[in-house]
Amino acid sequence: xxxxxxxxxxxxxxxxxxxxxxxxxxxxxxxxxxxxxxxxxxxxxxxxxxxxxxxxxxxxxxxxxxxxxxxxxxxxxxxxxxxxxxxxxxxxxxxxxxxxxxxxxxxxxxxxxxxxxxxxxxxxxxxxxxxxxxxxxxxxxxxxxxxxxxxxxxxxxxxxxxxxxxxxxxxxxxxxxxxxxxxxxxxxxxxxxxxxxxxxxxxxxxxxxxxxxxxxxxxxxxxxxxxxxxxxxxxxxxxxxxxxxxxxxxxxxxxxxxxxxxxxxxxxxxxxxxxxxxxxxxxxxxxxxxxxxxxxxxxxxxxxxxxxxxxxxxxxxxxxxxxxxxxxx
Amino acid sequence: xxxxxxxxxxxxxxxxxxxxxxxxxxxxxxxxxxxxxxxxxxxxxxxxxxxxxxxxxxxxxxxxxxxxxxxxxxxxxxxxxxxxxxxxxxxxxxxxxxxxxxxxxxxxxxxxxxxxxxxxxxxxxxxxxxxxxxxxxxxxxxxxxxxxxxxxxxxxxxxxxxxxxxxxxxxxxxxxxxxxxxxxxxxxxxxxxxxxxxxxxxxxxxxxxxxxxxxxxxxxxxxxxxxxxxxxxxxxxxxxxxxxxxxxxxxxxx
Ligand SMILES: Cc1cc2nc3c(=O)[nH]c(=O)nc-3n(C[C@H](O)[C@H](O)[C@H](O)COP(=O)(O)OP(=O)(O)OC[C@H]3O[C@@H](n4cnc5c(N)ncnc54)[C@H](O)[C@@H]3O)c2cc1C
Numbered sequence: 001x002x003x004x005x006x007x008x009x010x011x012x013x014x015x016x017x018x019x020x021x022x023x024x025x026x027x028x029x030x031x032x033x034x035x036x037x038x039x040x041x042x043x044x045x046x047x048x049x050x051x052x053x054x055x056x057x058x059x060x061x062x063x064x065x066x067x068x069x070x071x072x073x074x075x076x077x078x079x080x081x082x083x084x085x086x087x088x089x090x091x092x093x094x095x096x097x098x099x100x101x102x103x104x105x106x107x108x109x110x111x112x113x114x115x116x117x118x119x120x121x122x123x124x125x126x127x128x129x130x131x132x133x134x135x136x137x138x139x140x141x142x143x144x145x146x147x148x149x150x151x152x153x154x155x156x157x158x159x160x161x162x163x164x165x166x167x168x169x170x171x172x173x174x175x176x177x178x179x180x181x182x183x184x185x186x187x188x189x190x191x192x193x194x195x196x197x198x199x200x201x202x203x204x205x206x207x208x209x210x211x212x213x214x215x216x217x218x219x220x221x222x223x224x225x226x227x228x229x230x231x232x233x234x235x236x237x238x239x240x241x242x243x244x245x246x247x248x249x250x251x252x253x254x255x256x257x258x259x260x261x262x263x264x265x266x267x268x269x270x271x272x273x274x275x276x277x278x279x280x281x282x283x284x285x286x287x288x289x290x291x292x293x294x295x296x297x298x299x300x301x302x303x304x305x306x307x308x309x310x311x312x313x314x315x316x317x318x319x320x321x322x323x324x325x326x327x328x329x
Numbered sequence: 330x331x332x333x334x335x336x337x338x339x340x341x342x343x344x345x346x347x348x349x350x351x352x353x354x355x356x357x358x359x360x361x362x363x364x365x366x367x368x369x370x371x372x373x374x375x376x377x378x379x380x381x382x383x384x385x386x387x388x389x390x391x392x393x394x395x396x397x398x399x400x401x402x403x404x405x406x407x408x409x410x411x412x413x414x415x416x417x418x419x420x421x422x423x424x425x426x427x428x429x430x431x432x433x434x435x436x437x438x439x440x441x442x443x444x445x446x447x448x449x450x451x452x453x454x455x456x457x458x459x460x461x462x463x464x465x466x467x468x469x470x471x472x473x474x475x476x477x478x479x480x481x482x483x484x485x486x487x488x489x490x491x492x493x494x495x496x497x498x499x500x501x502x503x504x505x506x507x508x509x510x511x512x513x514x515x516x517x518x519x520x521x522x523x524x525x526x527x528x529x530x531x532x533x534x535x536x537x538x539x540x541x542x543x544x545x546x547x548x549x550x551x552x553x554x555x556x557x558x559x560x561x562x563x564x565x566x567x568x569x570x571x572x573x574x575x576x577x578x579x580x581x582x583x
Contacts, residue, residue, distance in 0.1 A: 013486055073484065074491075075454070075464060100467050100484045107454030108464065116420060116542035119449040137548070138345055138354075139445050145546040152542070187463040187493060191479065194488040204485070208581070233583060250469075250504070251487050257502050259485070265581045275342070286579050287557075288572070294561055303557040304575045312565040313572075320573060324582070 003092035003153045005036035009082055009105070010054050011097055012044035013073070017053055019160070019205050020097035025057035026163035027095055027124055034126040035092045039063060041085045041177070043078050045071035056168035063177040072190040075104035081179045082109045088177075091153060093131070098157040110155040116148045117155045122162040126150075135159075139256060140279040160204065161262035161283050203252065208234025209263040211254060211281070214241040215270020215291065215310065222248055224314050225269060231321040237261065239277050255280035269310045273298025290314065330382035330495070332373045333435035335426055335452065336366040336399055337416065338392035342445040352547040362395035365441025367402075367508035369501035373439045374403045374509070376473060385433065389425040390416030400519035401511030407524045410532070418541035419451035425539070426452065427459045428532035436495040442467060442502050447545075450500070457498035465491055469504035 006028045010021045028038035037060035042051045044066065051064045065081045082094065082105060094109065096102035098120050110117035122143075123134035131148045133156065148154050203209065210229040212222050222236070229236045238248040240255060254261055255277040262283035269290045271277065278301065281287075289302040290310045299305045306313055340358040348355045373384045386399035387408040396407040410429060416422045430438060438457075443450035450466075457464035469488070470481030482489045483502060511519075529539060558575065560568050576582050 018485075073486075073489070075466070100482075103450055104454050104464060104466050107451045108458045110451075111423070111455040111458035116418075117449070117451055117455075118543060119451065136551075137447055139342060139448065141345060141550075142347055142548045143551055144548050147544045147546060148542060184461065184463075188465060189492045191490045191492050193486065193490070195486060232581075244504075250483065257483070257504060265576070265579070282551075286581065288576070294559065299559065301557075302559070304572065305557060305559045306563075306568050306572060307559065307561040308563075308565060308568060313569060316565055316569040317572065320569060 002151060003090045005089060005091050006032060006038040007082070007085055007089055007091040007094045008038050008040045008059065009078075009094065009096045009102070010040050010042040010050060011073070011078075011099060011101055012042065012047050012050045015044060015046040015048075015050060017042070017050040018097055018099060020099060020158070021102075022053065022057060022165040023160065023163045024095045024097060024158055025054070025059060026165050027158050029058050029166055030163065031093065031124055031126050039085070039089055039091070041065065041082065043070050043081050051174045052171065053168075055171035055174055058166040058169060060172060062172060062174045064174055065177050065179050067179070069181055072193070073101040074188055074190060075101060075108055076185045076188060077181060078105045079108040079112070080181055080185050081177070083112060084179045085177060086113065092150070093153065094155045096155065096157050098159045103157050106155045106157045113153065115152045115154055117157070118146055118148060119157055120159050121156050122159050124156065124158075139275055140282055141275065160260055203235045203237055203254075203259050204261055206235035206261070207263055208232040208265045208267070209237050209254070209261050209281070209284075210234055210267045210269065211237040211239065211271055212242060212248070212269050213239040213271030214245070215272075216242070216247070217270070219247040221310075224318060228267075228314060228318055228321070231318065231325065232265070232267070234263065234265070239271055268298055269314060271298055272296045273301060330376065330380040330437065331433070331435040332376055332382060332384045332437045332439065333430060333433060334366070334370045334373045334384060334386045334399065334404065335438065335440035335456075336370065336386050336388045336392060336395050337363045337390065337441075337444050338388065338395040339363045339444050339446040347548065347550055349550065352549065354548070360391075360394060362392075362398050363441050363444045365443065365501055365503060366395075368503050368505045369439035369441050369499070370399055370402060370404065371508040372468075372471065372499070372501055372505055373437070375506070376437065379473060385435070387426065387429060389422045396524065397519055398511060400522045400524075401515040402509055403515060404522075406522055408527060409524060410527045410529065412528045414539060415529070417539060418543050419447070419449040419455065420542045421539050423452050423455035423459065425529055425532065425534065427456050428529075428534055429527070430456065430460060432532065438496070438498045440498065440500055442500045453498050453500040460496070462496045462498060463493050464498045464500070465493055466500040467502055468499050469502050471499070
């Protein structure tokens with residue numbers, strides 16, 4: 001049997017832990033009886049707050065890699081940090097978040113160690129001799145179970161929203177892990193970043209997401225949707241058709257080539273529900289749709305659908321929500 | 330410049346149907362070239378237009394139609410690596426492709442970010458790690474100047490720009506320019522282009538090195554959602570009241 005314990009890689013952005021990374025501590029708890037206790041590896045720059053947060057999430061140890069070379073997400077560098085921690089810990093399982101960085105790092109580390117990378121996992125189980133995971137395939141239309149022998153360690157990336165982070169408890173001590181980059185780790189250089197504006201409700205963790213599609217008809221309509229999102233305490237998203245037309249920025253796009261969201265409420269306006277879009281919103285708890293066409297695929301996935309021109313519905317909805325807010329204020 | 334493009338053939342995602350009795354896809358779904366791979370090929374063809382050289386399309390596992398399409402789009406030659414158990418899991422696919430790439434020594438390797446079937450996204454990064462060359466994934470734009478790529482990537486925080494020099498593995502997303510359609514002329518020319526057929530043994534791989542690391546266990550459908558409420562031909566004011574009542578009942582109005 002290979003290794004012992006679970007290594008949890010906490011990805012950070014701007015010093016803050018990604019929510020999907022904190023959820024990994026929940027995943028680690030689910031398997032620690034079989035595989036041993038968890039160590040969190042926090043990687044980034046200026047990550048003091050992130051390490052303190054991780055230290056309370058049911059792990060036995062926290063290793064911090066805090067250096068300027070890790071300020072930007074570059075897969076080869078983070079992979080080096082994970083490989084250094086691996087040498088120290090010899091884990092049975094390494095968990096990473098299913099982010100763009102996490103998936104690259106996982107594949108690189110798995111390849112260097114000659115072990116499998118089980119991808120985009122939504123459930124995780126361990127038997128006496130196998131690791132057993134559930135994952136979506138065929139663009140999330142179907143599920144499968146993937147098994148890997150426990151004679152080797154395994155690397156697993158976890159889909160956001162599949163586990164809950166544990167309730168914070170007493171913190172464990174934080175140790176620094178020195179990581180020296182090797183020459184090959186510097187072959188890729190980040191030159192600049194076109195950020196998404198800060199200060200908005202983060203799309204991926206928003207409890208409500210209002211999504212506009214091509215049916216909204218133009219950038220002006222999105223001003224109303226932005227107000228609707230604000231009144232509902234949520235964030236604004238869009239389809240690829242919309243970002244391709246330049247009505248909204250790409251970072252608001254939801255779907256296969258955009259963000260994955262799992263809000264309590266997804267409200268789709270003028271969105272047809274192409275599979276490349278729905279793979280990004282499938283985990284939503286409640287789906288409400290406003291569409292002119294009762295045959296739009298998204299209507300079939302809706303808990304509540306209004307078949308109408310959105311111009312008839314959204315302004316009225318905004319007016320009523322404003323009234324309610326006025327009353328409660 | 331020598332440019333390799335890795336292509337996989339997948340069941341047509343628009344024709345995908347599941348048979349619950351078989352616990353598998355309905356048989357006979359048309360295989361097509363994986364969509365992201367065609368975006369990768371388009372990028373490769375544009376790179377060749379800029380730098381000269383050749384574009385080689387390759388596949389591990391059956392992919393005759395996809396490779397032919399690649400040739401018709403403008404690739405110079407194709408390599409079909411076929412054999413029992415191919416494509417296998419992403420580890421096996423990457424093993425076979427790595428062995429072939431070692432032989433070819435391309436300057437740039439383009440591949441799709443992931444496939445529409447198993448969609449692990451592992452092949453590009455695994456090949457990069459095993460060839461020990463840099464990896465840039467989620468590519469939505471690129472420029473090649475003075476021997477260096479500036480790559481635009483889509484990541485969670487926005488768009489990241491990276492600089493990297495060949496050799497490199499680049500994984501394409503579909504925000505890149507649309508793949509060109511094969512012209513009639515292209516389809517005619519494709520028939521004259523070389524297609525090399527290889528077995529893993531031709532690449533020095535013994536059967537032992539082609540053992541998958543993971544095992545898939547059939548397919549199933551996610552739990553179906555019960556039919557929701559659909560308001561049709563309801564006057565707008567009333568529709569909005571009903572919608573508010575629904576949101577209220579779900580505890581979604583704060
Ligand atoms: C490889 C690949 C990756 C992709 N990735 C993504 C992705 O990540 N995210 C994504 O979203 N898409 C993605 N797409 C695109 C996807 O296939 C669809 O084209 C896109 O999602 C459609 O966007 P839409 O619903 O806004 O537009 P449409 O499909 O044009 O739908 C518009 C809808 O609006 C309705 N409508 C029109 N007017 C009104 C009105 N006045 N009031 C109410 N309803 C109205 C119509 O009935 C229709 O249902 C991808 C495609 C490919 C090939």
